[in-house]
Amino acid sequence: MSQALVYTLRSILGARYVLDQPEELMAYECDACTLIQKKPDIVALPKTPEEVAQVVQACIQAGVPYTARGAGTGLSGGALPMQGGVQIGLNRLSRIVAIDVPNRTATVEVGVINASLNTALKPYGLFYAPDPSSQSACTLGGNIAENAGGIHCIKYGVTTDHVLALQMVLPDGSLTWIGSQNRRSHGPNLVGLMVGSEGTLGIITQAIVKITPVPEKVRVYLAAFDSVADAGGTVARIIRSGLVPSALEFMDAFTVTAVNQAFQVGFPEDAEAVLLIELDGPAAQVLQDEKKLLSILEDHRVSQVRTGETEAERLALWKARKATVAAYGRYAPAFYLNDTVIPRSQLVNLLEKIYAVAERYEVIICNVFHAGDGNLHPHVLFDPDIPDQVRRAMQAGEEILQACLAVGGALSGEHGIGIEKSELMPLQFSPESLEKMRQLKRTVDPLGLCNPEKIFPMRTACGEARHAISPALLTGEGLWI
Ligand SMILES: Cc1cc2nc3c(=O)[nH]c(=O)nc-3n(C[C@H](O)[C@H](O)[C@H](O)COP(=O)(O)OP(=O)(O)OC[C@H]3O[C@@H](n4cnc5c(N)ncnc54)[C@H](O)[C@@H]3O)c2cc1C
Numbered sequence: 001m002s003q004a005l006v007y008t009l010r011s012i013l014g015a016r017y018v019l020d021q022p023e024e025l026m027a028y029e030c031d032a033c034t035l036i037q038k039k040p041d042i043v044a045l046p047k048t049p050e051e052v053a054q055v056v057q058a059c060i061q062a063g064v065p066y067t068a069r070g071a072g073t074g075l076s077g078g079a080l081p082m083q084g085g086v087q088i089g090l091n092r093l094s095r096i097v098a099i100d101v102p103n104r105t106a107t108v109e110v111g112v113i114n115a116s117l118n119t120a121l122k123p124y125g126l127f128y129a130p131d132p133s134s135q136s137a138c139t140l141g142g143n144i145a146e147n148a149g150g151i152h153c154i155k156y157g158v159t160t161d162h163v164l165a166l167q168m169v170l171p172d173g174s175l176t177w178i179g180s181q182n183r184r185s186h187g188p189n190l191v192g193l194m195v196g197s198e199g200t201l202g203i204i205t206q207a208i209v210k211i212t213p214v215p216e217k218v219r220v221y222l223a224a225f226d227s228v229a230d231a232g233g234t235v236a237r238i239i240r241s242g243l244v245p246s247a248l249e250f251m252d253a254f255t256v257t258a259v260n261q262a263f264q265v266g267f268p269e270d271a272e273a274v275l276l277i278e279l280d281g282p283a284a285q286v287l288q289d290e291k292k293l294l295s296i297l298e299d300h301r302v303s304q305v306r307t308g309e310t311e312a313e314r315l316a317l318w319k320a321r322k323a324t325v326a327a328y329g330r331y332a333p334a335f336y337l338n339d340t341v342i343p344r345s346q347l348v349n350l351l352e353k354i355y356a357v358a359e360r361y362e363v364i365i366c367n368v369f370h371a372g373d374g375n376l377h378p379h380v381l382f383d384p385d386i387p388d389q390v391r392r393a394m395q396a397g398e399e400i401l402q403a404c405l406a407v408g409g410a411l412s413g414e415h416g417i418g419i420e421k422s423e424l425m426p427l428q429f430s431p432e433s434l435e436k437m438r439q440l441k442r443t444v445d446p447l448g449l450c451n452p453e454k455i456f457p458m459r460t461a462c463g464e465a466r467h468a469i470s471p472a473l474l475t476g477e478g479l480w481i
Contacts, residue, residue, distance in 0.1 A: 002062060002064075004062070005042065005058060005059075005062045005064060005086070006018060006020050006042060008058045008061075008062075009042065009044050009055060009058055009086070012046075012051060012054045012055060012058065013044060013045065013046055013047075013051060013055070017044065017045040017046070017047070017092075018042060018043070018044055018045070019042065019043040019045070020041070020042050020043075022039075024043065025039045025040055025041075025042075025043060026039070028040055028043050028069065028072070028087050028089070029080075030072070030080065031069075031072045031073065031074040031075070031077060031078070031079045031080060032072065032073045032074060032075050032134075033074065033075050033076055033077040033080075033418070033420055034334055034335070034336075035077070035336065035420065036077045036080060036419060036420070037080070038080040038081055038082055038084070039081075039084075040067070040081040040084060040085060040086060040087035041064075041081075041084045041085055041086070042085070042086045042087070043086070043087045043089055044086050044087070044088050044089070045089045045091070045092055046088065046090070046092065046093070047092045047093065048093065049093070049109075049167055049169070049175055049205035049206060050175065052088060052090070052093070052169050052175075052203055052205050053169045053173060053174070053175040053205075055086065055088055056088075056169045056171075056173050056203065057173035059085065059086050059449060060171075060172075060173050060447065060449065063447075063449070064085045064086055064449065065081065065083045065084070065085035065086070065448075065449045065450075065451075065452050066081075066085055066086040066087070066088055066449060066450065066451075067079060067080070067081040067082075067085070067086075067087050067088065067199065067451045068088050068090060068141070068145065068199040068203045068204075068451065069087050069088065069089050069090065070090055070091070070110070070111065070138060070139030070141045070142030070143075070145070071091065071113070071134075071137045071138045071139050071142060073134040073137050073138045073142065074142060074146060074415070074416065074418065075337055075339065075415040075416075075418075075420075076198075076339075076412070076415050076416045076417060076418025076419065076420040076421060077418040077419035077420045078145070078146065078198045078199060078416050078417075078418035078419070078451070078454055079142075079199070080418075080419060082419055082452060082453040082454070083452050083453060085449075088203060090110050090111045090139065090141050090203070090205075091111040091139065092111060093109035093110050093111040093112075093141075093205060093206075094109060094111040094112055094113075095108070095109045095112070096108050096109075096112055096116075096117060096120050097109065097206065099120065099121065099124065099126075099211070101124050101126070103181070104126065104210060104211050104212070104213075105164060105181055105208050105209065105210060105211060106121070106128065106208070106209050106211050107181075107206060107207070107208050108140055108206065108207055108209065109205065109206050110139060110140055110141025110144070110204050110205055110206065110207065111139050111140075111141065112139065112140050113135075113136070113137065113138065113139055113140075114128070114130075114131065114132065114134075114135035114136075114138055114139070114140060114143060115135045115136045117140065117209075118131075118135075121211055122214075125213060125214050126211045126212065126213055126214065127211065127212055127214055128162065128209060128210075128211055128212070129152055129153070129156035129157070129162060129210075129212050130143060130148055130149065130150050130152070130153060130156070130157075130158060130159045130162055131150035131151055131152050131153075132148045132149065132150040132414070133150065133151070133321070133322045133325070135150065140207060140209070141204050141205075141207075143159050144159055144163055144166070144194075144195050144204055144207055145195075145196070145197065145198050145199045145204065145416075146159075146196065146198060146414065146415065146416045147159050147160050147195050147196030147414070147416075148414055149370060149373065149375060149413060149414035150370075150414075151247045151249060151278075151318070151321070151322075151370065152246050152247055152278075153370070153373060154244070154245065154246070154247060154248055154370065154372035154373050155244050155245065155246040155247075155280075156212065156246070158414065159195060159196075160192060160195040160196060161210075162209050162210045163179070163191055163195050163207055163208075163209055163210075164179055164180060164181055164182070164183065164191070164208045164209065164210060165177060165178065165179030165180055165181055165191060165207065165208040166178050166179055166191055166194055166195075166204050166206070166207050166208075167204070167205045167206035167207070168194065168202040168203060168204050168205065169202055169203045169205060170201075170202045170444070171201070171202055171444060171445035171446075171447065171449065171450040175205070178190040178191055178194065179191035179208070181208045183210075196416070197455075198416050198417065198418060198451065198454055198455055199450070199451040199454070200441060200445070200450060200451045200454050200455055200456075201440075201441070201444045201445060201450065202444070202445075202450060203450075215246075215280035215281050215282075216281065216282050216283050217280065217281065217282065217283040217286045218246070218278065218279070218280040218286075218309075218314060219278065219279050219280075219286055219290065219307060219308070219309050219314075220247075220276060220277070220278045220307070220308040220309075220313070220314045220317050220318070221275075221276070221277045221278075221279075221293065221297075221305055221306070221307055221308075222267070222268075222274060222275075222276055222304075222305065222306040222307075222308070222317055223274065223275045223276075223277060223297050223302045223304070223305050224267075224268040224270075224271035224273075224274050224302065224303050224304040224305075225271060225272060225273045225274070225275070225300070225301065225302060225303060226271065226272055226301065226303050227272050227273070227301075228252065228272055228273045228348065228351050228352075228355075229348050230273075230300045230301050230302075231250060231272070231273035231274070231275055231300075232250075232273075232347040232348035232351060232371075233300050233348065234275060234296060234297060234300040234302070235248060235250065235275070235344060235347055235371045235372065236344055236345050236347060236348075237296050237299070237300065238277070238293070238296055238372070239344050239372065241292060241296060243289055243292055243293060243296075245277050245278055245279055245289075245293075245372060246278045246279060246280040246281075247276065247277065247278035247372070248275065248276075248277050248278075248370075248371050248372030249275065249276040249277075249321055249368070249369070249370060249371060249372075250273065250274075250275055250347075250367065250368065250369050250371035251267075251273070251274045251275075251276070251321065251324070251367070251368045252272070252273055252351075252366060252367040252368070253269075253271065253272050253273065254364065254366040254367075255324055255327075255328075255366050255367065255368045256268070256269060256271060256274055257269055258324065258327040258328055258330065258331065258366065259320040259321075259323065259324055259327045261327070261330065262323070262326065262327035262330060263319065263320055263323060263327065265316065265317075265319070265320040267320060268303075268304050270303075271303060271304070275371065276317060276318070276321055277293065278314075279293065321368065324368045325337075325379070328366060328379055328381060331364065331381055332364070332381035332382055332383055333383055333384065333385075334381070334382055334383065334384045335379045335380060335381050335382070336379070336380040336382065336393050336394060336397045337377060337378075337379050337380075337415075338376065338377065338378045338379075338380070338397050338400050338401060339375070339376075339377055339412050339413050339414060339415040340375075340376050340400070340401055340404040340405075340409050340410065340411065340412065340413060341373065341374050341375050341376070341404075341409055341410045341412075341413040342374045342376060342404050342407055342408070342409040343374060343407065343408055343409070344371075344372075344373075344374040346374075346407045346408075346409075347371065347374065349407065350376065350403060350404060350407065351367065353400070353403045354367065354376075354378050354400055354403075357396050357399050357400055357403075358380075358396065360396075361392040361393070361395060361396040361399075362392065363380050363381065363382065363389070363392050363393050363396050364380070364381040365378050365379065365380050365381075365396065365400075366378075366379050366381065367379070370413070370414075373413065374409075374413075375413035375414060376400075376404065376413070378397075378400055380393040380396050380397050381393070401424065402427075405427055405428060410428065411424055411425070411427070411428050416455075417454070417455045418454055418455070419453060419454055422453070422454060422455055422456065422457050423457050424457075425455070425456065425457045426457060434456065434457065437455070437456050438456050441456055
C-alpha cells in the first residue's frame with residue numbers, strides 16, 4: 001500500500017487516527033462472522049462526516065478500495081476489506097445531534113451505539129425500536145447498512161421502517177443528504193435503496209430516525225412446552241389469530257440448559273422448547289390480548305407459564321435471550337450461525353429438518369430465534385482445530401440453508417449477505433435480477449472501490465450457484481478462530 005496515501009490520510013485526520021502497523025491492524029481483521037479474516041492495509045478513523053468524505057476522496061485519488069466499519073459485530077463478513085485497502089472505522093462519529101421530541105425524530109451520527117440512543121431517549125419516555133441482540137455494542141450505521149432486525153421488530157418493523165433521511169458519502173466522494181425528516185416524501189425512495197445495502201453503495205455518516213413512545217404497559221410471558229411441535233404450532237396460531245405481540249422468541253432445550261448454566265436464570269429445564277412472548281400497548285388492550293394469548297397457549301398444551309411485569313422481571317427474562325450466544329461458548333469454541341427466513345407456517349417442519357441434519361452430520365445445532373418473524377438462527381457448534389468437525393458443521397449449515405430456500409425462504413433475515421453468502425445469491429435470484437443488481441452497483445459506484453466483493457456474486461457465473469458457503473470455508477481454509 002502506498003505510503004503516500006498514509007501521509008495524505010494523516011494530513012486529514014492526524015497521525016493518531018491512521019493505523020498501518022500490523023499489530024494495530026489485527027483488531028480489524030475480522031467481524032463476528034468468525035469464519036473469514038481479512039486485514040486492511042490501513043485503518044482510517046475520521047471524526048466528522050466531512051473527514052469521511054475527505055478519506056473517500058483520498059482513496060478515489062489513489063485508486064484504493066475502502067470499506068466502512070461500525071462495531072464489527074456483523075455476522076456475514078460485511079466489514080472485511082476483501083481487496084485490502086482502507087478500512088474506515090466510524091466509531092468516532094458518536095454524537096446524538098438532536099432529539100426532536102415534538103416531531104419524534106432523532107438525528108444521530110452513525111457511530112452511536114444502538115443502546116446508547118435508547119439510554120438518551122429514556123427520560124423523554126421514547127425509544128428507538130429496532131433492537132438487535134447485539135445492541136449494547138453495534139452502531140446505528142451498521143444497523144442501517146444491514147437493515148438490522150431484533151426482538152421487537154415483529155410489531156415495530158425492522159430498521160428500514162425507522163429511517164427517514166441519511167447523510168452519505170457517495171462513491172464519487174460527495175457528501176449529501178437523501179430522504180426527508182418529514183414522515184412522507186415523494187420521488188424515488190433512495191433511503192430505502194441505501195438501507196440494507198451493506199456499505200456497498202456509499203458510507204452513511206448521519207441519520208434521522210423515527211422514535212416511538214414507550215408503551216403504557218408491557219408484559220412478558222415465558223411459555224414452556226413438552227414438544228417443539230407444540231411451541232411451533234403456538235407461533236403459527238398466534239400469527240393466524242391476528243394478535244400482534246411485541247416479541248415472540250423461540251429457545252430450544254439445549255439453549256435453555258445453556259443459559260441456565262451460564263447465567264442461572266432458572267428457565268424450566270424439563271421443557272423441550274420455550275417461547276418468550278411480549279405484549280405491549282395501552283393497559284386495557286394488553287389485558288384483552290393476554291386473555292387471547294393464554295387461551296392459545298392452553299390449546300397448545302403449554303406446560304408452564306411465567307410472567308414478567310416489572311422492568312426488573314422483564315429484563316431478567318430478556319437478558320437470558322440476548323446472551324444466548326455467549327452461553328454457547330461453554331460448549332464449543334466456535335459456531336456457524338445461519339440466518340434465514342421461512343414462512344412461519346413452516347416452522348415445525350424446518351425445525352424437524354434441522355434436528356435431522358444435526359443427527360446425520362453428528363453436530364450440535366442449537367436454536368434461538370425470532371420466531372414471530374420466521375427468522376431462524378440455527379447455531380452449528382464446532383471446534384475449528386478439528387478439520388472434520390469444521391467440514392461437517394459447514395455442510396450441515398449449507399443443507400439447512402437449502403432446506404429453507406426449498407420452502408420459499410430467503411437467504412438472510414437480518415445478518416446480510418456480506419461475503420459469507422454472496423456466492424449463494426443465484427439460488428434465490430434469477431440471472432436477470434442479479435445482473436440488475438450488478439448494474440445498480442456499477443451505476444452508483446463505477447470505480448468499484450466501495451466495499452468490493454460483497455453481496456453480488458462476482459466469481460460465480462449467473463445461475464451457477466456452487467456452495468451455500470464459500471468452498472474455502474468448507475475446507476477450513478481461512479478460518480481464523
Ligand atoms: C451476539 C450477536 C447478536 C446479534 N443479534 C442481531 C439481531 O438480533 N439482529 C440483527 O439484525 N443483527 C444481529 N447481529 C448482527 C450485527 O450485530 C448487526 O448486523 C449490526 O447491525 C452490525 O452493526 P455493526 O456496527 O457492528 O456493523 P459492522 O459489523 O461493523 O458492519 C456491518 C456492515 O455494515 C457496513 N457499515 C457499517 N457502518 C456503515 C456505515 N456507517 N455506512 C455504510 N456501511 C456501513 C459494513 O461495511 C458492513 O458491511 C448480532 C451479532 C452478534 C455478534
